Amino acid sequence: MNPLPDLNPCPIWSSWALAHLPVGLLVLDSQTRVVFVNKWFLQHAGLMTEQVVNKPLFEVFPQLTDSKLEFFLNQSMTLGFPTVLSQTLHPSPFPLYQPGVQRTQDKFLRQSIRIIPVSGEAALSLGQRYTLIQISDVTQSVIRERLLKAQADKLKGMANLDVLTSLGNRRLLDESLPLAVRSAVKIGRPLSVIMFDIDFFKQFNDNYGHLAGDDCLQQVAQVLRDVCRRPHDVVARFGGEELVAVLPETSGKDAVQLAEAVLKGVQNLKIPHADSAAAVWVTLSAGVAAFDPCSAATSADLVGAADRALYAAKHQGRNRVCTAWGSTPT
Amino acid sequence: MNLTEIELDALTEVFNVGVGQAASALSQLANATVRLSVPKVEMISKQNISNELTSQGADRICAVRQDFTGVLNTEAVLMFPVQQSLQLVQLMVGDEVPLEQLGEMEQEALAEIGNILLNSVVSGMADVLKMQFDGSLPTVELGPVADVLCGNGQMQEKVLSLQIDFAIDALQIQGFLVFLLDVESIDSLKTTVRAFLKDLE
Numbered sequence: 278m279n280p281l282p283d284l285n286p287c288p289i290w291s292s293w294a295l296a297h298l299p300v301g302l303l304v305l306d307s308q309t310r311v312v313f314v315n316k317w318f319l320q321h322a323g324l325m326t327e328q329v330v331n332k333p334l335f336e337v338f339p340q341l342t343d344s345k346l347e348f349f350l351n352q353s354m355t356l357g358f359p360t361v362l363s364q365t366l367h368p369s370p371f372p373l374y375q376p377g378v379q380r381t382q383d384k385f386l387r388q389s390i391r392i393i394p395v396s397g398e399a400a401l402s403l404g405q406r407y408t409l410i411q412i413s414d415v416t417q418s419v420i421r422e423r424l425l426k427a428q429a430d431k432l433k434g435m436a437n438l439d440v441l442t443s444l445g446n447r448r449l450l451d452e453s454l455p456l457a458v459r460s461a462v463k464i465g466r467p468l469s470v471i472m473f474d475i476d477f478f479k480q481f482n483d484n485y486g487h488l489a490g491d492d493c494l495q496q497v498a499q500v501l502r503d504v505c506r507r508p509h510d511v512v513a514r515f516g517g518e519e520l521v522a523v524l525p526e527t528s529g530k531d532a533v534q535l536a537e538a539v540l541k542g543v544q545n546l547k548i549p550h551a552d553s554a555a556a557v558w559v560t561l562s563a564g565v566a567a568f569d570p571c572s573a574a575t576s577a578d579l580v581g582a583a584d585r586a587l588y589a590a591k592h593q594g595r596n597r598v599c600t601a602w603g604s605t606p607t
Numbered sequence: 608m609n610l611t612e613i614e615l616d617a618l619t620e621v622f623n624v625g626v627g628q629a630a631s632a633l634s635q636l637a638n639a640t641v642r643l644s645v646p647k648v649e650m651i652s653k654q655n656i657s658n659e660l661t662s663q664g665a666d667r668i669c670a671v672r673q674d675f676t677g678v679l680n681t682e683a684v685l686m687f688p689v690q691q692s693l694q695l696v697q698l699m700v701g702d703e704v705p706l707e708q709l710g711e712m713e714q715e716a717l718a719e720i721g722n723i724l725l726n727s728v729v730s731g732m733a734d735v736l737k738m739q740f741d742g743s744l745p746t747v748e749l750g751p752v753a754d755v756l757c758g759n760g761q762m763q764e765k766v767l768s769l770q771i772d773f774a775i776d777a778l779q780i781q782g783f784l785v786f787l788l789d790v791e792s793i794d795s796l797k798t799t800v801r802a803f804l805k806d807l808e
Contacts (some may be wrong), residue, residue, distance in 0.1 A: 397740075
């Protein structure tokens with residue numbers, strides 16, 4: 278440690294150099310009175326030297342009283358150790374703005390702050406403990422990180438989306454069903470899975486063409502979205518004309534009601550289907566499986582059970598809901 | 608040169624006072640109750656710490672480092688498995704969105720959290736043992752355990768290691784605080800702890 282030669286004497290160019298630093302600098306004496314402020318800080322605070330220098334910091338910035346900055350400043354001055362205040366945990370402690378922009382609260386610069394108290398021996402030779410507050414503007418970094426995160430979220434969303442129906446795809450289902458099962462076990466709440474299939478969809482495509490088939494799938498998907506719309510519901514296209522709903526906090530009985538609402542909604546679309554043996558409109562079959570949080574069943578068991586129930590619904594003449602625990606005719 | 612069981616027990620108590628102060632500062636920051644405890648203090652080799660962290664499935668760790676100089680010179684390194692450091696930042700920020708990576712901003716938040724902890728622990732020790740230290744600003748480092756611990760030196764070198772348990776709401780996080788000490792510094796630590804124990808008699 279060699280404190281004295283660093284502090285004395287000041288070269289003649291030092292104040293010029295300090296005035297050109299692109300960071301804010303404040304030096305406080307041991308009574309938190311401002312003894313020095315640099316040009317960058319004044320410009321970004323919109324203040325004149327005489328409004329800041331020789332004034333207590335908390336008089337210049339009364340909004341800092343009882344703030345976290347005050348707490349950590351006091352702690353740093355008491356312990357004599359430097360302190361970091363991150364932008365993430367304290368976005369904008371000082372009211373600083375980009376010069377020239379309209380001064381509103383949402384335009385505060387994002388700040389990364391370092392509080393550096395003069396340490397033991399140097400404090401003795403200076404007669405008291407001065408503290409340097411250094412403020413860097415990290416607004417641009419924050420904007421950049423936010424953009425990157427938004428991009429990543431968007432790409433992730435796209436990777437899990439079925440292009441035709443805008444429902445989730447198989448990948449989303451494979452990711453979210455095990456999570457839903459785990460959370461059902463953890464909180465001891467029910468979970469249900471419904472598997473839907475459009476009745477005689479191959480004949481529909483053969484008769485009306487694939488474009489009409491795509492349109493039909495999109496309309497059915499919309500009904501499914503409208504019925505299963507709680508935030509944690511997941512609806513996905515399992516493959517071809519098979520659609521799946523994963524319904525957390527839903528008992529088997531409630532899931533049957535939702536499945537019937539979907540079937541009814543699709544019937545009400547009244548999409549003509551001349552080659553269906555089930556009705557004159559497009560209809561669905563559905564299989565419902567309920568998860569028992571006390572069982573050791575896996576997500577694959579649950580999908581398998583829903584699939585078997587769906588098979589039973591088809592076997593019994595389609596356009597109906599069957600359950601994995603016994604059939605309930607529509 | 609090594610510290611005896613009694614000396615290590617004394618240090619465990621001293622460090623628990625320090626983390627107690629850190630816990631109240633972190634609670635303020637998180638607007639939640641943060642509890643910290645130091646269940647044990649040991650002199651162990653870097654290799655042992657590396658093994659312990661690796662056995663927790665943490666091949667990559669996140670470290671906050673600070674230098675402290677004075678009667679003894681030490682580099683303090685606070686380490687978490689990367690996944691746990693993400694959870695810690697998330698809890699402190701109160702963010703519900705799960706983080707997948709430690710970006711620039713998260714690393715800085717971690718520097719702040721580590722800074723609070725290291726300052727409290729070292730000042731607690733300085734108070735009780737009547738020592739004086741100067742501290743540096745924290746830096747954050749990500750990498751394999753061996754790289755972080757062994758910038759220079761051998762994996763067989765012994766360090767003073769504190770296991771630190773964090774409890775925030777329902778979540779438990781375990782970290783390690785390691786003090787890298789040279790031989791002279793271990794000597795002066797031992798002398799200081801002995802003097803402290805003698806005063807208690």
